[in-house]
Structures are given as C-alpha cells and as structure tokens.
Amino acid sequence: MSKRLIAMIKARILEVLRDRSALAWNLLFAPLLVIGMATVFSGGAQTVAKVGVIGDLPLTAESNAFLGTPAVSFYKETEPDKAIAKVQRQRIDMLLDLRSHPSRYWINSESAKGSLLQKMLLVTEPAAQEQPVTGARIRYADWLVPGLLSLNIMFSSLFAIGHVIVRYRKSGYLKRLNGTPLRAFEFISAQLLACLILMVVVSGGIFTACNLLLHLRMEGSYLNLLLVAALGSMTMIAMSLLVAARISSEELSGGLLNLISWPMLVLSGVFFSLDGAPGFVQTLSQLFPLTHMLEAARAVMLDGAGLADIAKPLTVMALMTLLFLALGASIFRWTQD
Incomplete structure (x- = not known):
C-alpha cells in the first residue's frame, strides 16, 4: 500500500471524526430506531x-x-x-x-x-x-436488526462518500489533489477503505449495543457476519463512488443517491419478508446489493449459515464492488470542467 494511499485514508478518517455532530447522529440513530421498531412490532401478532x-x-x-x-x-x-x-x-x-x-x-x-x-x-x-417440524419463533427484533443495520450502512456509505466527493470537486479540493502524484484509482480506493473502516467500527458498536439491550438471536459465526458487513459496505461505497465520479452539483448527486437508495429501502426486504411477493418484485430486488447483504446477514444470524451457504450473495456483492470501482475509476474526473 503506497504512502499516498495511506495519507488519504488517514485524512478522510480524521475529517469524519472531527465532524462530531454527524458522527453522533450515526451512532445514535440506528440503535434508537432498532429499539423503537422492536418495541412497537415485537409483541403484536400478524393479522394475516x-x-x-x-x-x-x-x-x-x-x-x-x-x-x-x-x-x-x-x-x-x-x-x-x-x-x-x-x-x-x-x-x-x-x-x-x-x-x-x-x-x-x-x-x-x-x-x-x-x-x-x-x-x-x-x-x-x-x-x-x-409433517410436523419444530423450531423457536424468530422475534421481529431478530429479523429487523440486520435490516436496520444494513440500512444504516447503506445511507452512511452512499451519502457520506458520494456527497462528499461532489463537495470536494465543487470546492476545488480535487483540482488541487490533481496537481499531486495521487492517481484517480488511489483516491477512490482511499475513500473506499477509509469509509469501510469507519462503517465496520461504527456498525460493530451499534450491533453490540443492540445485542446487549435486545439479546439478539445469533446462530452463526460473528466472523462470518463481520465479513458480510464489510463486503456489503464495500459494495455500497463503490456504488456511491460511481455516482460521484463526474457530478459537480450537490443537488443532482443528492437526487441520484435518493433515487438509488429508496428503491432498495422498499424492495430489499428491510422491514418485512418478500416471501409471497410478486415474481417481478423478487427478481427486481436481486439487482440491489442491499438484498444480498440482508440475505447473507439473516442467514448467518437466524439460520447459522456458514461461508458455503452464503457464497452466492457474497460472490454477487464482490462482483458488484469490482464493477462499480472499475467504472468509477474509468469515468472519474478531478474538476468541474
């Protein structure tokens, strides 16, 4: 790893840590949402x-x-x-x-x-x-937490990186970086790695807090769950870098990021299972990295799945990450011109 890449990673992490209000929001929002949703829905029976x-x-x-x-x-x-x-x-x-x-x-x-x-x-x-079977019921909280943590990763990755790079370009910061030996691929990789470190640390802390409060079901390996979170974060970050590769308007970038994030929020099964949904909805959901992240995370937590069991969603997320990074690096520009 080059010194230029390491320097950019450190600079990005320090920038995030110094923004204490945004950091506090990321740390508090997900646990409060998890606790609130779990309290509201866990005790209620489904009517259908x-x-x-x-x-x-x-x-x-x-x-x-x-x-x-x-x-x-x-x-x-x-x-x-x-x-x-x-x-x-x-x-x-x-x-x-x-x-x-x-x-x-x-x-x-x-x-x-x-x-x-x-x-x-x-x-x-x-x-x-x-043909009777037995098994303990999964609480709604156990189902919901992987969805909300993945949702937090999605929004944080898309907006914390995509929006920031557009701001860098608009302010002329990228233009100054272009005068250094730093290459576009190194800059993009540094942004991905810095955000990945922050996402894993923050999400790990949020998961630990939720687990202590709600005693979450965990049938599989924590290392496998960490791998899912890390790879899912990389995919979301790479997607945001692709969106921000050439845009210089913060309003346009915000609109595009919302255009990407809200269909994933609705169609990836964050709050409710897609079992029984129309076929075209289930097919469409497979285009979103959040769907594969949730599938793997819930399989590990609720079913005790091993790496072989979640190989498909992991492979899909890895391929998406490589594709988004390659496209982002190829169309990336330093200036607004």
Missing part, C-alpha cells in the same frame, strides 16, 4: 397468516377448497427444503404440498397459527398428512 404452497396447480379455491380460506395469504414455493426451514423458523405458518394425494402439510408444533390452519385444512381435506 401466510401459507407456502408447493405444486403446479393454480393457486385458486377451485383447485383446493382450503386455498379460499379468508384472511390467509397463499403463495407459491419452488424450493421445498428452504420452505420447510421457513416453517421451522416460523417465517411462514404452514407449508402445503399439493403434488401428493392426499396432500402433505408442514406446521410448526410450537406455532398457534399453524395449529389453527391445520384444523381449517382438515375440515376441507381430512386425509391430509401432517
């Missing part, structure tokens, strides 16, 4: 039960009377093993396999909703075969 259905039959009441049950949401599942795991974790209340005759169904023996759905199913199909 959710049932995954396996089979090629159309999901209509005509194909199976149980599918017309009011106040129950039915959706199609294509991967039985993963669907059974959802029942085990009580992410869904029942899994119904229409491919066999009579039908088979899975419920969690510890789920009150599952027992109620079982009684309703047996009224319409008495011969249906039960």
